[in-house]
Amino acid sequence: MRVVIAHCQVDYAGRLTAHLPMALRLVMVKADGCIAIHADGGAYKPLNWMNAPNRVSERENEWVVTNPKGETLTITFEEILSDSAWEFGVDPGLQKDGVEAHLQVLLAENTDAIAQGLTLVRREFPTDIGPVDLMCRDADGGAVAIEVKRRGDIDGVEQLTRYLERLDRDPTLRPLRGIFVAQSIKPQAKVLAASRDIMCVEVDYDELRGIESPVLRLF
Amino acid sequence: MKFRCERDVLVEALATASRAVSGRGGALPVLSGLRCELKGDQLCVTGSDLDLTITVDLTVSGSGDGEIVIPSKLAVDIVKSLEPGAVSIETEESEAKISCGRSQFSVHLIPAEEYPQIAMAESEPLTLVASEFTDALRQVVPAASTDDSRPILTGVLLAAEGTGLRLVSTDSYRLAVRDLPGTAVLADGQNVLVPGRALNELNRVISAAETLTLILGERDATFIVGSTRLTTRLIDGDFPNYRGLIPQNQPNRLTIGRSQLIEAVRRVKLMAREATPVRITMREGGVDLVAITQDVGQAHEELDGSYQGEELTVAFNPDYLLAGLEVTPGDEVSLETVDALKPALLRSLDTVDFLYLLMPVRVS
Numbered sequence: 001m002r003v004v005i006a007h008c009q010v011d012y013a014g015r016l017t018a019h020l021p022m023a024l025r026l027v028m029v030k031a032d033g034c035i036a037i038h039a040d041g042g043a044y045k046p047l048n049w050m051n052a053p054n055r056v057s058e059r060e061n062e063w064v065v066t067n068p069k070g071e072t073l074t075i076t077f078e079e080i081l082s083d084s085a086w087e088f089g090v091d092p093g094l095q096k097d098g099v100e101a102h103l104q105v106l107l108a109e110n111t112d113a114i115a116q117g118l119t120l121v122r123r124e125f126p127t128d129i130g131p132v133d134l135m136c137r138d139a140d141g142g143a144v145a146i147e148v149k150r151r152g153d154i155d156g157v158e159q160l161t162r163y164l165e166r167l168d169r170d171p172t173l174r175p176l177r178g179i180f181v182a183q184s185i186k187p188q189a190k191v192l193a194a195s196r197d198i199m200c201v202e203v204d205y206d207e208l209r210g211i212e213s214p215v216l217r218l219f
Numbered sequence: 220m221k222f223r224c225e226r227d228v229l230v231e232a233l234a235t236a237s238r239a240v241s242g243r244g245g246a247l248p249v250l251s252g253l254r255c256e257l258k259g260d261q262l263c264v265t266g267s268d269l270d271l272t273i274t275v276d277l278t279v280s281g282s283g284d285g286e287i288v289i290p291s292k293l294a295v296d297i298v299k300s301l302e303p304g305a306v307s308i309e310t311e312e313s314e315a316k317i318s319c320g321r322s323q324f325s326v327h328l329i330p331a332e333e334y335p336q337i338a339m340a341e342s343e344p345l346t347l348v349a350s351e352f353t354d355a356l357r358q359v360v361p362a363a364s365t366d367d368s369r370p371i372l373t374g375v376l377l378a379a380e381g382t383g384l385r386l387v388s389t390d391s392y393r394l395a396v397r398d399l400p401g402t403a404v405l406a407d408g409q410n411v412l413v414p415g416r417a418l419n420e421l422n423r424v425i426s427a428a429e430t431l432t433l434i435l436g437e438r439d440a441t442f443i444v445g446s447t448r449l450t451t452r453l454i455d456g457d458f459p460n461y462r463g464l465i466p467q468n469q470p471n472r473l474t475i476g477r478s479q480l481i482e483a484v485r486r487v488k489l490m491a492r493e494a495t496p497v498r499i500t501m502r503e504g505g506v507d508l509v510a511i512t513q514d515v516g517q518a519h520e521e522l523d524g525s526y527q528g529e530e531l532t533v534a535f536n537p538d539y540l541l542a543g544l545e546v547t548p549g550d551e552v553s554l555e556t557v558d559a560l561k562p563a564l565l566r567s568l569d570t571v572d573f574l575y576l577l578m579p580v581r582v583s
Contacts, residue, residue, distance in 0.1 A: 201368040214581040
């Protein structure tokens with residue numbers, strides 16, 4: 001990662017032309033070649049940028065960045081205050097708290113949180129269009145396909161519907177029903193699920209993790 | 220089969236029965252339709268999803284008995300859209316012709332022989348005063364859960380209580396209890412769990428009726444209001460033991476004007492976003508209501524009231540608090556508490572027939 005803080009102006013030429021007048025800015029050159037010019041504001045969004053692949057031609061007080069489409073970004077430096085480069089190595093990626101995978105693990109360990117009497121058959125139960133998150137059997141022995149999402153919207157219901165359609169072709173799984181599980185489920189998704197006889201269950205992620213919930217219950 | 224009927228009368232019957240029809244018919248596609256059976260001048264319209272069945276009888280000008288199943292939503296939409304006046308429906312083979320004035324529709328029917336036989340509950344009919352029962356439903360049904368993962372809580376408990384009837388519902392965050400003294404329709408110790416959804420629909424159809432008839436079967440209950448019959452499956456299972464949750468002696472007691480508190484909570488709630496609770500600080504002479512949502516702002520309001528006990532701040536879900544206040548009768552209410560984490564008891568000063576128990580929200 002190369003980080004340059006400099007008084008500079010930037011000119012873009014391509015589908016249109018854009019000009020950033022001379023001012024103090026941060027120029028970031030990432031290891032993959034992506035270049036972004038930031039001001040001290042405007043949140044995360046750069047003032048201008050050029051994605052990789054591109055070619056940087058460094059001349060005295062001027063960089064010309066060109067991409068395969070023929071677009072150019074010309075950065076003209078008046079004064080460079082800082083120019084440093086750092087080796088970051090491979091990034092481990094963003095790990096969000098409460099991702100679906102963790103929710104799926106927690107629910108696989110505690111299927112009663114979804115519905116009483118469920119027994120886990122396996123996680124990531126395969127279908128020919130992709131695995132459904134959990135396959136369980138209910139107290140009567142009926143197969144139950146469960147799709148887990150952090151936020152339950154219509155797309156999730158559609159996804160589970162597709163799985164149910166494929167799984168229903170397997171006579172060993174019939175009769176089959178579906179349960180859509182999420183931390184919160186949008187009203188439209190609930191309506192769609194109800195119309196398809198899919199049960200909706202909202203689960204408390206903190207409660208599953210054993211963290212005391214601020215929401216108190218009578219029982 | 221052919222009959223004529225005034226549009227408004229027919230729309231009301233079709234729309235009422237269609238409220239029991241499930242979106243896509245569920246396991247039986249025929250259930251996406253309304254069953255219309257004509258005998259002489261009597262038309263019987265039935266909608267059902269097998270858990271809930273609504274049947275409406277109406278008098279029409281009929282000629283030729285028969286039975287059809289017509290797509291529910293389409294039938295309601297068509298008849299509703301017609302000009303005021305007499306609507307004529309005539310069946311020809313597998314189609315129904317709906318006409319009114321210069322409008323004509325031809326609708327493909329669903330084979331009527333596939334429609335399941337739906338029996339009414341069978342037992343001695345019991346008569347209830349409709350206005351009292353409606354009042355009780357209005358107070359209790361909203362507190363029933365709509366979460367199908369805990370089916371027991373989606374029901375309203377109807378239980379014999381002394382010489383009267385008690386209705387109880389809870390979604391585990393709040394509990395509503397309404398007594399109807401003198402309404403001795405259940406045997407001593409008898410109780411049934413009626414789906415809240417069915418009682419919501421019952422509330423819609425009761426309207427101006429003076430009495431309603433209840434027939435309790437082993438697994439079903441039928442409510443009859445005028446020419447409308449509503450049959451629902453009862454929920455099988457044990458309702459939670461709610462009696463132990465109702466505190467007998469609360470050390471802190473706030474007495475306050477009901478409408479004042481409702482208005483104040485509504486105002487302060489504007490700043491209670493994303494599940495933010497409203498904090499109520501009870502002190503001598505009144506209460507302070509506060510709602511703070513980070514990055515949005517805060518609201519504060521003071522109200523006069525009478526308070527006995529230690530100064531205490533309790534946070535509540537404002538929607539649940541409002542729901543309880545709105546159905547508690549009388550001009551003044553009492554809010555009794557133990558501490559910030561134990562259930563608070565909301566009552567009217569005018570009557571002991573209704574109580575609303577509400578769990579606080581834990582705040583730092």
